[in-house]
Amino acid sequence: xxxxxxxxxxxxxLAGHGGSGKxxxxxxxxxxxxxxxxxxxxxxxxxxxDAAEDEIEGRASIDLSILHCSFGGKLFHLFDTPxxxxxxxxxxxxxxxxxxVLIVVDGYSGIQVNTRKACKMAREEGKTVSFVVTKxxxxxxxxxxxxxxxxxxxGKACVPVFVPDATGPGLSKVISVxxxxxxxxxxxxxxxxxxxxxxxxxxxxxxxxxxxxxxSAEIPKIAAAAIKAGTLLPIFCFGQKGSxxxxxxxxxxxxxxxxxxxxxxxxxxxxxxxxxxxxEVPADPNAFSARVFKVVVDEHKGRMALMRxxxxxxxxxATFHNVSAAKSRSxxxxxxxxxxxxxxxxxxxxxxxxxxxxxxxxxxxxxxTVSDGTWTRTIxxxxxxKPMVALAIRPKSRGDEQRLSPVLQRFALEDSTFRYEVxxxxxxMIAFGVSxxxxxxxxxxxxxRTGVEVETxxxxxxxxxxxxREVADYYRHKKQSGGSGEFAEVHLKLRPYRGEENFVFxxxxxxxxxxxxxVPSVEKGCRAIMAEGILTGSPVIRVEVDxxxxxxxxVDGKDSAFQKAAKGAFKKCFLAAxxxxxxxxVNLEVTFPSEFAGEVNQYLNSHRGRIQGMDMLGEEQVVRAxxxxxxxxxxxxxxxxxxxxxxxxxxxDAGFDQVPFNxxxxxxxxxxxxxxxxx
Ligand SMILES: Nc1nc2c(ncn2[C@@H]2O[C@H](COP(=O)(O)OP(=O)(O)OP(=O)(O)O)[C@@H](O)[C@H]2O)c(=O)[nH]1
Ligand SMILES: [Mg+2]
Numbered sequence: 062x063x064x065x066x067x068x069x070x071x072x073x074x075l076a077g078h079g080g081s082g083k084x085x086x087x088x089x090x091x092x093x094x095x096x097x098x099x100x101x102x103x104x105x106x107x108x109x110x111d112a113a114e115d116e117i118e119g120r121a122s123i124d125l126s127i128l129h130c131s132f133g134g135k136l137f138h139l140f141d142t143p144x145x146x147x148x149x150x151x152x153x154x155x156x157x158x159x160x161x162v163l164i165v166v167d168g169y170s171g172i173q174v175n176t177r178k179a180c181k182m183a184r185e186e187g188k189t190v191s192f193v194v195t196k197x198x199x200x201x202x203x204x205x206x207x208x209x210x211x212x213x214x215x216g217k218a219c220v221p222v223f224v225p226d227a228t229g230p231g232l233s234k235v236i237s238v239x240x241x242x243x244x245x246x247x248x249x250x251x252x253x254x255x256x257x258x259x260x261x262x263x264x265x266x267x268x269x270x271x272x273x274x275x276x277s278a279e280i281p282k283i284a285a286a287a288i289k290a291g292t293l294l295p296i297f298c299f300g301q302k303g304s305x306x307x308x309x310x311x312x313x314x315x316x317x318x319x320x321x322x323x324x325x326x327x328x329x330x331x332x333x334x335x336x337x338x339x340x341e342v343p344a345d346p347n348a349f350s351a352r353v354f355k356v357v358v359d360e361h362k363g364r365m366a367l368m369r370x371x372x373x374x375x376x377x378x379a380t381f382h383n384v385s386a387a388k389s390r391s392x393x394x395x396x397x398x399x400x401x402x403x404x405x406x407x408x409x410x411x412x413x414x415x416x417x418x419x420x421x422x423x424x425x426x427x428x429x430t431v432s433d434g435t436w437t438r439t440i441x442x443x444x445x446x447k448p449m450v451a452l453a454i455r456p457k458s459r460g461d462e463q464r465l466s467p468v469l470q471r472f473a474l475e476d477s478t479f480r481y482e483v484x485x486x487x488x489x490m491i492a493f494g495v496s497x498x499x500x501x502x503x504x505x506x507x508x509x510r511t512g513v514e515v516e517t518x519x520x521x522x523x524x525x526x527x528x529x530r531e532v533a534d535y536y537r538h539k540k541q542s543g544g545s546g547e548f549a550e551v552h553l554k555l556r557p558y559r560g561e562e563n564f565v566f567x568x569x570x571x572x573x574x575x576x577x578x579x580v581p582s583v584e585k586g587c588r589a590i591m592a593e594g595i596l597t598g599s600p601v602i603r604v605e606v607d608x609x610x611x612x613x614x615x616v617d618g619k620d621s622a623f624q625k626a627a628k629g630a631f632k633k634c635f636l637a638a639x640x641x642x643x644x645x646x647v648n649l650e651v652t653f654p655s656e657f658a659g660e661v662n663q664y665l666n667s668h669r670g671r672i673q674g675m676d677m678l679g680e681e682q683v684v685r686a687x688x689x690x691x692x693x694x695x696x697x698x699x700x701x702x703x704x705x706x707x708x709x710x711x712x713x714d715a716g717f718d719q720v721p722f723n724x725x726x727x728x729x730x731x732x733x734x735x736x737x738x739x740x
């Protein structure tokens with residue numbers, strides 16, 4: 062039996078801008094809950110959470126780390142995420158495992174770009190959001206200003222539930238707004254907004270409040286419901302010196318944050334054509350269900366799947382079913398563990414709401430739902446950003462070529478925002494990540510841990526081809542050579558496709574000009590030439606094809622002949638359908654002190670950027686632009702140079718967009734040239 066009921070489990074993710082104090086706060090919370098007998102420290106390299114060698118060296122988190130403690134009769138799982146946007150994948154993993162997000166706001170620097178990002182993602186995933194303002198022990202911190210900024214940006218539902226008695230060296234304690242403790246004029250200032258936010262969740266109390274009734278006795282009773290409903294987003298306070306506010310934050314979270322008990326689960330419906338829809342269904346409290354949100358490869362224990370239990374419980378040695386696998390497969394758990402930073406503790410059972418890891422489970426991947434067999438639905442996972450930044454890599458020493466793939470495979474397993482592939486055109490090994498820094502950190506790890514060193518360079522841009530008009534045409538393939546010949550004629554109609562798919566094939570064949578067994582051959586031929594590309598050797602996308610007529614031959618009509626005829630017909634139609642070249646584009650969000658606005662805007666303009674919006678975030682300027690990926694391959698170093706290291710940015714996939722005609726001409730011409738050379 063699990064030791065805690067799901068109602069008594071609190072899962073909390075700490076998220077926010079790099080350096081805002083997440084790891085520090087996790088160490089403080091663990092100490093306050095007596096899960097550690099001294100306070101871990103990022104500065105001294107003794108943090109329980111930042112325990113990897115490169116984390117200690119760089120004084121910044123890289124991996125998601127999960128720690129737990131019990132406090133006030135509740136079991137807490139704390140998820141410490143890295144704040145730099147390069148490692149956003151770790152935060153997305155955590156979002157797949159916890160209900161609550163605590164946004165850590167640097168009291169000294171105020172709201173920064175990743176504070177805002179973290180909050181937006183948390184809300185999109187339907188998480189309960191709280192805030193904590195840190196560094197209140199530092200000089201020149203203006204708590205009220207930070208609170209005002211939070212309220213301006215995230216709404217009036219955000220209200221302090223604690224205030225500091227002072228900021229700077231005089232800080233000695235936090236004061237509860239809800240219980241109207243004496244000691245700070247700020248309590249009065251925030252009490253009314255707090256009451257308003259809380260009664261917002263309850264119509265009856267709202268009426269009584271508007272009629273002037275005193276609500277002080279009711280507020281603590283319904284605060285939890287208000288937080289769950291999102292009408293109150295509590296703000297906590299923290300100062301590292303003297304550990305001010307850690308224990309109070311923990312107490313508040315234990316009493317008021319939503320528990321890990323879920324009565325509904327968001328599940329995925331996958332249609333036959335691969336399209337996904339989502340639906341909320343009642344959870345089954347009696348069935349064991351869990352989902353993998355992260356995989357780690359442990360030196361000794363091998364591949365471990367980190368899971369969140371959604372309902373029921375399980376024990377070591379239990380049989381499980383992977384309900385997400387194409388064919389429901391079963392397996393057997395070995396030992397079960399709970400992670401505590403870098404440490405792992407063996408456990409003899411885990412229950413609903415809990416986080417655990419199973420060792421030596423080769424077949425489980427991120428996103429897989431496992432169950433005892435009763436539960437059969439796949440539980441939805443937050444979407445990972447698509448890695449956009451690419452580096453071509455080659456081992457420095459030839460002997461390491463064989464060793465490279467397994468290491469990259471391990472990285473891809475552990476990090477859903479990393480992938481690699483051999484480019485079919487250039488034959489280069491390409492690593493894809495969120496940013497140059499993300500890739501460099503991984504490659505440094507590779508060197509340190511395995512000794513494999515690589516050279517990197519910018520890869521060639523990967524173009525796509527598509528059409529802009531509808532065209533129908535046919536092609537006849539005929540070959541007579543001695544004995545058996547080949548004959549097929551294929552009539553196709555191609556048109557631009559605007560849906561999600563890159564290729565839609567319609568069997569529009571009427572009558573019996575062509576035996577039906579060759580329909581798949583025609584589809585195969587189309588797919589083959591789309592993969593090869595026509596203008597520049599880049600894959601063709603966004604095309605809908607009707608196969609509507611053709612000619613057959615009783616002896617010479619055969620699979621290979623129809624594939625070739627389909628390729629020929631596709632190519633003819635394609636070239637007549639005003640083909641264009643597409644290039645990958647990204648949405649870029651750049652944040653920098655406003656004095657650099659001139660340089661940054663000039664850069665974006667001269668790199669084919671389309672500015673989509675600008676606003677201010679405190680003293681900082683934020684610019685959003687759509688821009689071709691080819692133009693921002695070196696953006697992180699360019700931005701550093703432009704802003705004296707003070708700028709930051711985030712990039713997300715914005716799909717493929719048509720390249721300007723002059724660029725298309727150049728790319729097509731250089732492709733034609735290499736083709737000739739190869740011949
Ligand atoms: N004075 C003071 N310093 C703090 C406080 N919180 C954090 N710091 C310092 O700020 C620095 C960064 O803190 P971390 O806890 O590593 O920040 P983080 O949010 O985990 O950073 P990333 O992992 O890079 O996202 C460390 O040197 C901390 O000692 C605080 O409340 N007061
Ligand atoms: Mg950290």
